[in-house]
Amino acid sequence: xxxxxxKRTIRTWSMLGQRGTFGVSLLDVAEQNANVYGITADLCxxxxxxxxxxxxxxxxxxxxxxxxxxxxxxxxxxxxGFVPFCTxxxxxxxxxxxxxxxxxxxxxxxxxxxVGFGAGFAMQLFGNTHYGLEDIxxxxxxxxxxxxxxxxxxxxxxxxxxxxxxKGPVYLRLSGIMNNPIVYQDDVTxxxxxxxxxxxGEDVLVYATGSMTKTALDVSKMLQEKNISVKVIDVYSIxxxxxxxxxxxxxxxxxxMEEHSINGGLGSIVASEIAINGLNKKLLKIGTSxxxxxxxxxQYMFNAYGLDATSVADKILKFIN
Amino acid sequence: MESxxxxxxxxxxxxxxxxxxxxxxxVGAHIAPSLSIVEILTSVFSKYDRMxxxxxxxxxxxxxxxxxxxxxxxxxxxxxxxxxxxxGGEFPGQPTKTSTNAVIYSSGxxxxxxxxxxxxxxxxxxxxxxxxxxxxxxxxxxxxxxNYEALMxxxxxxxxxxxxxxxxxxxxxxxxxxxxIDLDLNRVCKGFGFNVIECNxxxxxxxxxxxxxxxxxxxxxxxxxxxxxxxxxxxxxNEWHHNNLKDEQYELAKNExxxx
Numbered sequence: 001x002x003x004x005x006x007k008r009t010i011r012t013w014s015m016l017g018q019r020g021t022f023g024v025s026l027l028d029v030a031e032q033n034a035n036v037y038g039i040t041a042d043l044c045x046x047x048x049x050x051x052x053x054x055x056x057x058x059x060x061x062x063x064x065x066x067x068x069x070x071x072x073x074x075x076x077x078x079x080x081g082f083v084p085f086c087t088x089x090x091x092x093x094x095x096x097x098x099x100x101x102x103x104x105x106x107x108x109x110x111x112x113x114x115v116g117f118g119a120g121f122a123m124q125l126f127g128n129t130h131y132g133l134e135d136i137x138x139x140x141x142x143x144x145x146x147x148x149x150x151x152x153x154x155x156x157x158x159x160x161x162x163x164x165x166x167k168g169p170v171y172l173r174l175s176g177i178m179n180n181p182i183v184y185q186d187d188v189t190x191x192x193x194x195x196x197x198x199x200x201g202e203d204v205l206v207y208a209t210g211s212m213t214k215t216a217l218d219v220s221k222m223l224q225e226k227n228i229s230v231k232v233i234d235v236y237s238i239x240x241x242x243x244x245x246x247x248x249x250x251x252x253x254x255x256x257m258e259e260h261s262i263n264g265g266l267g268s269i270v271a272s273e274i275a276i277n278g279l280n281k282k283l284l285k286i287g288t289s290x291x292x293x294x295x296x297x298x299q300y301m302f303n304a305y306g307l308d309a310t311s312v313a314d315k316i317l318k319f320i321n
Numbered sequence: 322m323e324s325x326x327x328x329x330x331x332x333x334x335x336x337x338x339x340x341x342x343x344x345x346x347x348v349g350a351h352i353a354p355s356l357s358i359v360e361i362l363t364s365v366f367s368k369y370d371r372m373x374x375x376x377x378x379x380x381x382x383x384x385x386x387x388x389x390x391x392x393x394x395x396x397x398x399x400x401x402x403x404x405x406x407x408x409g410g411e412f413p414g415q416p417t418k419t420s421t422n423a424v425i426y427s428s429g430x431x432x433x434x435x436x437x438x439x440x441x442x443x444x445x446x447x448x449x450x451x452x453x454x455x456x457x458x459x460x461x462x463x464x465x466x467x468n469y470e471a472l473m474x475x476x477x478x479x480x481x482x483x484x485x486x487x488x489x490x491x492x493x494x495x496x497x498x499x500x501x502i503d504l505d506l507n508r509v510c511k512g513f514g515f516n517v518i519e520c521n522x523x524x525x526x527x528x529x530x531x532x533x534x535x536x537x538x539x540x541x542x543x544x545x546x547x548x549x550x551x552x553x554x555x556x557x558x559n560e561w562h563h564n565n566l567k568d569e570q571y572e573l574a575k576n577e578x579x580x581x
Contacts, residue, residue, distance in 0.1 A: 058447070069436045069470035076440015079425075080448070099430060100467075104437070108418060108427050 005154065005187040013153035014182050016048075018174040019117050021153040023048025025160035026085055030056055033164060037084040039074055041067045047087035047117055067097045071112065075104035078111040083164065089123065090116030090132030090173060094139050105169035106142030113163045117174035119149075120211060120259030121301035124177075128292045131301075132173075136238055137264025139171060146192055147239040149173040151213035152183040155236055158190035166192060173210065173238075175259055177298050181214040183234065193240040201229035204253045204316060205245065209235040209266050212257035212286075215302075218309040223316065230316075235266055243273045246281075253320050255284045257312065259302075262287040284319040286312055323367075327525040330363045330393040335551050335578050337389035337402065343571035345406040350414060353549035353561035355386035357490040357522070358457065361544050362390035364528035365455045365486070369394070373452025375441055377426045379434025380459035380488060381415035382563075387424075388412050396423045432465025434458065435485070439471050442483040453536075454483045461493025464502050469513070476514040476539050484532055485515075485541045488522060490548035496559050510541040522546035551578050 013021040030036040030052060038052045039061045053060040063070045067088050074084040086093070093116035094101060104110045116135055123130035139145060146166055148159040156174065163170040183198060198213065199220045208216035213234040220230035233245050246254065254274065256267040267285030274281045286307065293304045302308045306315065335356060342350040358380070365376060378387045385405060392402040397412075401422065404410040411422040415429030428434055438456035445452055458468065475483055487506060491498050498504070510517045518534060520527040522544025531542045548562075549555030552574040566574070 061443070063474055064470075066470035066474070068467045069439075069474060072433055072436020072467070072471065073440035073443065073474065076437045076442070077444045078440075079437075080441055080444030082444055082447075100433065100436075103427070103430060103433055 005157070007185070010154050010182060010185065013157065014180050015178065016153065017178040017180045018150065018153060018156050018176050019046065019048040020178075021048070021156040022115060022117065022160060022174055023051055025157045026052050027055060028157070029160055029164045030059065033083060035082045036164070037061065037077055037082050039063060039070055039084050039086045041065055041070045041088040041092070043088055047115065049087060067092045068100050071097045071100035071104050071114070074112040075108060075110035083111060083113065085113045085115055085163070087115045087117060089130055090119035090135040091130065094135040094171070098138055101139050101145070102142050105145050109144045109168060111168060113170045113172065115172045115174060119173045119175040121298055122175055122177050124297050125295055127295035133261050133288050134264065135173060136260055136266070137268075140239060140264065140269070144169055145239065146170045146237070147173065148236055149209045149238050150236050151208070151210055151234050153180050154182070154184045154188070155190070158188070159236060162190055162192060175210040183213050183217065190236060193237055193242055195237055195242050195245070196234045197231065197245065198234045199230060199232040201231040203228045203251055204230045204255060204320060205249045205251065206230055206232045206255045206257060207235050207266060207270050208232060208257040209238060211259050212307070215307070215309050215312060216257050219313045219316065222309060222313045226317070228320070238266060238269070241269050241273070243277070246270065246273055246279065247277060252280065252282050253284070254281045255286060255316055255319070258287045259307065260287050262289045282319070284315065286315060324526055327363055327367055331360050331525065332578060332581070334359050334363055334386065334389040334393050336575060337392065338385050339552070339566065339571060339574050339578065341385060341389070341402070341405040342566040343568065346565045346567055348406060349563055349565040350385055350406065351382040351563050352566060353555050353558070354380070354459065354490070355383045356550045356552065356555065357546040357548045358383045358386045358488045359390070359550070360523045360525050361457060361486055361488055361528060361546070362386055363393060364525045364532065365457070366390050366394045366396070367525075367529065368453075368532055369455070370452065371396070373450065375425055375452070375454050377434045377438045377441070377454065377456040378416060378428055379431070379438070379456055380462055381428025381430070383459070383488070384412070384414055384416045384428070387416060391423060431459070431462040432467040435468050435471035438483055439475050439480060442475070442480040443478060445482055446480060452482065455486065456483060457486045457488060459493070460487055460489040460491065460498055460506060463487065463504060463506060472510070472513045472515070479539060481537055481539050484535050487541060487543045488546055489543050490546040492548045492557065492559060494562055506543055514539065516540040517543060519543045519545060523550055551581060553577060
């Protein structure tokens with residue numbers, strides 16, 4: 001049975017964080033579809049899969065610390081009719097296994113659902129080896145792969161269900177820690193190649209994804225006090241990307257916000273849409289850039305890279321003046 | 322009778338390889354790595370049941386040998402085979418899976434096929450289906466670390482429905498394997514807990530017997546082969562790893578195979 005989505009569920013999931021919600025959602029889809037497999041590279045509990053593992057031991061595989069092998073095995077299972085959801089940290093999923101993702105998901109188009117969690121700074125003091133700051137960039141050029149990037153826990157549930165519905169490979173990017181902020185207060189509809197307007201405005205158009213959608217909403221409130229109205233789009237479907245709002249936006253200023261490098265992620269996608277469509281826009285890309293910074297706690301890293309709401313609001317004010 | 326038939330198929334497959342390599346002389350083909358694997362492929366396909374089994378050629382650069390053997394067993398037509406290395410064709414130098422060419426695994430990049438075969442075998446075991454997943458690797462390919470991730474998995478899950486065959490022609494792209502990474506494959510595979518069978522990779526009876534013996538236990542069959550087998554000027558000559566077979570060379574090679 002799919003989870004009943006009411007305010008209480010949304011609050012509970014938020015407390016669990018994106019990984020915990022993934023785990024609950026995987027149970028949901030596994031109950032709906034007997035072909036769903038859960039595979040992990042030695043990160044069962046960390047990826048929220050422990051309940052799935054104990055409930056469906058016959059459909060659970062731990063391949064050990066062997067991410068590349070995991071993708072190949074998943075492809076073999078997928079081409080035999082199963083629907084494998086594979087979990088590991090976002091960077092290992094897309095960087096360690098980069099060629100396997102290209103080969104099995106991009107080239108052979110196998111129906112593998114790759115779940116990269118801990119994207120961005122969620123791994124905190126584990127440090128840069130565990131940060132997922134280039135995962136979108138690493139796989140965005142591969143054909144066939146849908147890239148989903150939920151901004152809150154309800155979105156995670158929506159994206160897991162979406163991933164099951166898509167007959168083809170999916171990369172699901174999970175970010176954040178426990179007590180994931182809530183963006184969607186009520187149930188919403190998610191569609192591949194669609195994105196949601198979560199705040200209406202006219203002066204600045206913000207495309208945000210993952211944790212930065214909540215930040216974008218906070219920033220829009222701060223700027224509202226200065227009589228600047230901000231339209232915020234939550235980009236849960238990174239690929240395919242929907243540029244409808246960009247094409248019809250009348251003002252000049254566009255901002256992208258992501259817990260990811262400004263190169264090769266959402267910022268680059270929007271930049272290319274602006275150029276391809278010959279739009280008269282100015283773009284501010286907010287994300288990580290430059291040298292890897294010394295690691296720290298989750299919120300500390302946002303401050304260090306200037307991705308906290310106050311810093312972002314300042315950057316936008318400078319940008320439009 | 323069966324054995325004579327199989328030897329004839331190997332001979333015909335070898336002649337196909339040379340004919341098509343000659344046809345593609347402008348761009349060239351992986352000729353010697355295809356010649357070493359002929360008897361392995363004809364033997365595997367003699368055991369192959371298209372309802373239940375799968376053949377994964379991980380050593381993708383022997384695509385020409387794969388297509389030639391498949392045609393011997395009517396898995397593809399001669400017309401299809403003759404499109405080898407045509408621009409935009411379904412039978413490029415290294416196999417690519419399409420909906421119509423009977424190839425189940427796209428290969429070329431080494432070290433990826435064993436994981437995939439392990440996934441197929443695991444799925445088959447889960448569904449309690451009969452059948453064997455044949456996977457063919459090259460000795461040079463065994464340099465790739467992902468093979469060992471897959472071996473650990475196969476052994477741990479006791480996937481005895483997978484038949485691992487290594488075409489050990491003792492050479493690789495840059496020359497003799499012993500001068501690059503001298504790996505004792507027998508010892509390594511035994512170390513991973515596998516039963517290891519070595520056989521003459523140009524003798525169909527030995528290969529078929531080894532396949533029969535490999536059932537019920539996780540096994541690696543190491544087929545000792547000669548790179549460029551059957552053509553004297555190609556044997557153990559790495560210039561023929563990938564090369565252009567000119568008309569006069571083709572005539573020489575063809576006659577050697579015909580008269581063997």
